[in-house]
Amino acid sequence: MTTEVELAVTGLVTRRSAHDVAETISAIHAEAERRGATVVAVVDHAASARKAGLTMPETQVIIFGNPRAGTALMQASPDIAIDLPLRVMVRDDGHPGSLVSWQDPAYVLQRYGLGEDQGTPLNVPAAVATAVLDGR
Structure with a gap:
């Protein structure tokens, strides 16, 4: 079961x-592809922290895209390339x-x-995460 989580961070949706x-990242990776x-990269912040002799909860960011979709956005607003x-x-x-x-698409x-x-x-x-979280 998944639920929406209330967070104070503006512009993010969290479930x-x-x-x-690890299991969730793997499922998101497969669904995105x-x-x-x-999939451009998976950044494992906790692993990097461990290499620096620090600790933090498991945290990974999966980065993915499609140039056919993103290019039009960057042509319309070049600064969106940072996101x-x-x-x-x-x-x-x-x-x-x-x-x-x-990121909440409306916010972006x-x-x-x-x-x-x-x-x-x-x-x-949102579509990728929802498919994974709802088991579609």
Whole structure:
């Protein structure tokens, strides 16, 4: 079962996964590729912290995109390139499962002054995460 989680961070949508960070990242990776996206990287912040002699809860960010979709956004608003490729964060908050977060597409559109008709590519993280979290 997944539920939406209330967070004070503006512009993020967060839901709970019943699975741990590694399992959730793996499922998101497979779903993103199934939808035609290229996974650029998985950044494992906790592993990097361990290499530096520090500790933090498991936290990974998967970065993926599709140039056919992202290029039009960057042509319309070049500054949006700082937010592309798209990403989903999965982290351990000390409770069963993990938290899955992505940028709210409406927030990103507003931030860059883009119209709703341009937002389809920004819906991909939500679609990928929702498919994984709802078992579709």
